[in-house]
Amino acid sequence: MQDLKLLHEAILSGDAITAKAVTEKALAEKADPLKLVREYMMPAMSEVGRRFECNEYFVPELLLAARAMKTALELIRPLLIASGAKPTARVALGTVKGDLHDIGKNLVAAMLEGGGYEVIDLGVNVTPEQFVAAVKEKGANIVAMSALLTTTMPAMKTTMDALQQAGIRQQVKVLVGGAPITQKYADEIGADGFSESAAGAVAAAKKAVGA
């Protein structure tokens, strides 16, 4: 049996090739997929997040780690689905209507996936209706919105109103983030959580769903 710490190290160092190889070998050796995720992959991404928060890792390192984790997860996901294992929560993530920036959102997606969340990435310029649809049709229980411009921030409130009008506001938690977003703004619009950074998004999601 190979040392599965190699998977942890591969993700931490952003080595997607090793992450894939170790995962393939581990699965061939009948390792428990859920154990791989919970004991090696998620802790690796948690450490990536910690290093990112401390300015030991920067955006390049985070992107590489996320790619390594995603590469491993692609091998494991079908097995998790087949076993009925559920993600911590399902997140509908997008940059709001009128806003076309995506790098921040992509970093959040990477961290949430690394934190055991299933991410439905709706992309950019996401209308309130699309967020509502993601909740109704794909079972998202978190709606996570990003905005980079002060002029597009109001779309967050519009989306919250759309969730309310659709009768589903109470069944989801809403998280917000982005350059102009503050805790004060999140509180003003009634969001359930806010994060200053991509790494903090996992903690915000965890707190919101009580995980």
Place this chain on the structure above:
Amino acid sequence: MSMFDTQGQAISQSGRKPNTLRKLKRLNTALTHQEPDRVPVSDFFWGSFTKRWQQELNLPPDANPYYHYDLDWIVTVPNMDPWIRPFVTLKETAEKVVVKTGFGAIMHKHFEFPMPEMRDWETDSLEKLERAKFDDPTDRRRFTTGGDNQIAGVGDGFHRNTPPWIETVRSLHPDFPVYGSIIEVSECLTRLIGQQNAMLWMGEEPERMGAVINRIGEFYFQMARAEMEAGKGLLDGFVIWGDVAYKKCTFMSPKYWREYFKPWVAKITELAHANGLPVIYHGCGNVKAIFQDYIDMKVDAYNPLEAKAGMDVIELRQQYGQGIGFCGNSNIQVWETGDREAIRREVLRKLNAAKGGGYIFQSDHSVSSAVSGRTYDYILKLVREYGEYPIRLGDFDERL
């Protein structure tokens, strides 16, 4: 209408107006950390703000904030596309246009949205980036011929056939201190390969990307030199457009930035100074980790000092003294509230940074369409009233 499309109101044959020379003296006095007659003021305006401002203040459709308020400086942009070529229109509807630009970027411009979206890039691998051969950085067409260029053409507005840069400079020269400008490597990479690829490849192949950064750095250094030569006698300063940080900190490690990006900012700054041109560096985000580096490079002023990224001119002045000038930092999110009391507090507090010179009053990035025309009008009145030296700010006075 867009941020960089201001054309001068007359081509002067007889040199600059006395008022323009006063503005130039004001600006240069401030940038040399002496107190001028009053605090210089200007900004970068979204085209959609200008339209709103015209309507709200019942101004004609050709009214322009730079002329209306007699602002103290203006920046111009030449054609900085690596490949000098017209946009290729891939799709066009009443709602949006999709073009491929001289950066090889596929830009989607929705006319109702303030910013365009870059979705794809011709240069989509590190190998292609390493092999990419650009047009001559010193090609005179960049400065003397009209045509499409991404930075002037696809931003908050959409414009084709931007007038020749040198004609724009000449048209503005009688009425304003005019700055030329250049992008640094980070801004090029965002347009050439996409920001995510830039970051990923820096992480994956730091030394190979370092070699590319150096090649692009040399490219834009040569272009800056050619621009300064083309604008000789007409330029009053130089802006370096950078983008290496966001709300939290720098995108890449300060170590990597210092090794590969900083030397080119230093070289362009030195070149500008050798040509008698002060340098304003534009870089968004939280640059606290590398702020001293800009002082060490003798950049004359830092812009825009985003308040939402935690930058604060009063704190910076207290920390760095008159080591560098500041241009910006007035919180656009306060401006957008329209709350006169809050705006007054914000404006007057930031004017403390002007004590001893070294400050140009501007927003902390650009004036968006969420700011009302009347608010901007009010802000300018405040700056003109309280920006006369000696600075007296009453209850908002702060010790630096």
